[in-house]
Amino acid sequence: MIDKRGLQRRDARNRYGGELPSTFEGPGFASLAAQVHETMDAMAGLFPDSLGLYVSIPFCRSKCTYCNFASGVHPASEHSRYVDQLIDEMHEAGDWAKGLGLELVRRIDTIYLGGGTPSLLEPELIARLFGAIRAQFAVDGDAEITVECAPGQLSDETLGALVAAGVNRVSLGVQSFVDREAKSSGRLHSRTRVLDDLRRLREAGVGRINVDLIAGLAGQTLATWEESISVLIDCGVPHASIYMLEVDEDSRLGREMLAGGARYFAELVPSDDTIAGMYESAIERLDAVGLKQYEISNFARPGSESRHNLRYWQRRSYLGIGLDASSMLREKGQEADASGKPYVLRSTNTDDLKRYLDGDFGRGTAWLSPERQHEEAWFLGLRMNAGVEPQSLRSEFGDPLVERALESAARLADDGLLLRNGETIRMTAKGRLLSNDVFQEFLENSLQEYSATGR
Ligand code: SF4
Numbered sequence: 385m386i387d388k389r390g391l392q393r394r395d396a397r398n399r400y401g402g403e404l405p406s407t408f409e410g411p412g413f414a415s416l417a418a419q420v421h422e423t424m425d426a427m428a429g430l431f432p433d434s435l436g437l438y439v440s441i442p443f444c445r446s447k448c449t450y451c452n453f454a455s456g457v458h459p460a461s462e463h464s465r466y467v468d469q470l471i472d473e474m475h476e477a478g479d480w481a482k483g484l485g486l487e488l489v490r491r492i493d494t495i496y497l498g499g500g501t502p503s504l505l506e507p508e509l510i511a512r513l514f515g516a517i518r519a520q521f522a523v524d525g526d527a528e529i530t531v532e533c534a535p536g537q538l539s540d541e542t543l544g545a546l547v548a549a550g551v552n553r554v555s556l557g558v559q560s561f562v563d564r565e566a567k568s569s570g571r572l573h574s575r576t577r578v579l580d581d582l583r584r585l586r587e588a589g590v591g592r593i594n595v596d597l598i599a600g601l602a603g604q605t606l607a608t609w610e611e612s613i614s615v616l617i618d619c620g621v622p623h624a625s626i627y628m629l630e631v632d633e634d635s636r637l638g639r640e641m642l643a644g645g646a647r648y649f650a651e652l653v654p655s656d657d658t659i660a661g662m663y664e665s666a667i668e669r670l671d672a673v674g675l676k677q678y679e680i681s682n683f684a685r686p687g688s689e690s691r692h693n694l695r696y697w698q699r700r701s702y703l704g705i706g707l708d709a710s711s712m713l714r715e716k717g718q719e720a721d722a723s724g725k726p727y728v729l730r731s732t733n734t735d736d737l738k739r740y741l742d743g744d745f746g747r748g749t750a751w752l753s754p755e756r757q758h759e760e761a762w763f764l765g766l767r768m769n770a771g772v773e774p775q776s777l778r779s780e781f782g783d784p785l786v787e788r789a790l791e792s793a794a795r796l797a798d799d800g801l802l803l804r805n806g807e808t809i810r811m812t813a814k815g816r817l818l819s820n821d822v823f824q825e826f827l828e829n830s831l832q833e834y835s836a837t838g839r
Pocket residue numbers: 443444446447448451452453455499500501534557
């Protein structure tokens with residue numbers, strides 16, 4: 385699964401009815417030296433000395449039943465035109481940013497090709513794309529370079545081209561190791577094929593592998609879910625993403641769930657309670673084998689966390705190119721001041737492939753108000769198990785906003801959704817299942833929405 389919007393697309397959702405104790409404590413007091421240290425650490429992570437680059441590749445071999453992303457089945461003849469446009473967009477990015485008063489940082493330390501199915505790109509297009517990236521930007525020697533692959537859709541030639549281009553991490557969209565579940569959701573692979581791809585990746589030197597699974601596929605039961613988790617564990621991958629199925633009404637499965645029908649097996653989608661049970665079981669079992677949860681949907685062995693996705697949750701700058709790709713760019717060294725002048729830009733490209741292929745990137749651009757950024761600091765920070773340190777937000781946003789958020793945090797703690805540990809506020813297990821309720825509480829504090837009219 386890709387995350388082109390900077391937010392994971394399937395969350396732990398409102399599926400939990402149980403009660404957990406609230407253990408929120410009142411605000412504590414760190415020593416002045418500790419406060420200064422924390423603030424400097426936090427701000428050092430925000431200043432845009434490096435960029436993450438996201439590249440959207442919207443081509444798929446078939447359309448999954450639950451998918452409503454801007455991806456589709458398109459003729460291979462469009463791949464080359466599309467890569468040409470990606471390269472044009474990269475060339476223009478510096479001028480585009482300059483026109484908005486921002487300097488585009490050239491140093492890149494993470495690259496993520498998502499989609500879609502980037503492994504469908506022909507080897508020569510992969511070489512051309514990465515050649516252009518390296519010509520346009522200064523890519524760190526130890527940059528994390530991830531490519532999403534669909535099992536069974538990664539030829540030896542493409543794998544060779546990816547490795548030659550410096551790709552060192554692969555995310556495999558497995559979703560289920562039970563063949564009939566994968567098939568009923570529109571995937572084209574079998575378990576055997578996935579295991580073979582894992583072997584080929586390792587033989588090619590790519591050991592940093594993520595496996596995506598989805599809890600809640602049509603026909604899935606608790607027993608088959610446990611089977612998928614067992615196979616995932618046996619694979620020995622260092623990273624896993626566990627998503628709870630979120631059926632969007634724009635997907636084929638979603639339309640069938642609303643209107644009825646049997647083509648996409650809508651009637652076989654498990655209940656919310658069953659899906660919540662699957663998610664909780666996965667957390668427990670993955671933890672037991674050293675795959676620690678570090679974000680609502682993400683699990684890793686220590687040191688194998690996705691550096692690119694951490695960038696989103698830590699509000700560090702990234703440039704997104706391609707169809708429906710988003711960017712978040714910060715003005716260097718800026719933070720909130722009394723003027724309330726926005727210093728963070730969010731932009732999203734068109735999701736119309738024809739328009740993009742015609743050279744119109746259709747960027748929708750908005751400056752984020754400090755209030756909006758402050759909200760994001762909370763709901764992105766709370767996604768991570770590391771949580772939020774309110775003290776570190778005070779220097780960027782000032783006391784009034786942070787105090788108001790702390791009132792929200794206290795209410796959520798009373799409901800057992802948040803937990804305060806010293807200077808850190810985290811979501812509880814119940815909070816992760818009800819994460820949208822948690823995020824909503826912080827969004828309701830908004831004084832100002834996006835400022836689309838400039839600064
Ligand atoms: S492979 Fe991913 S992007 Fe393509 S249809 Fe399936 S879920 Fe959507």
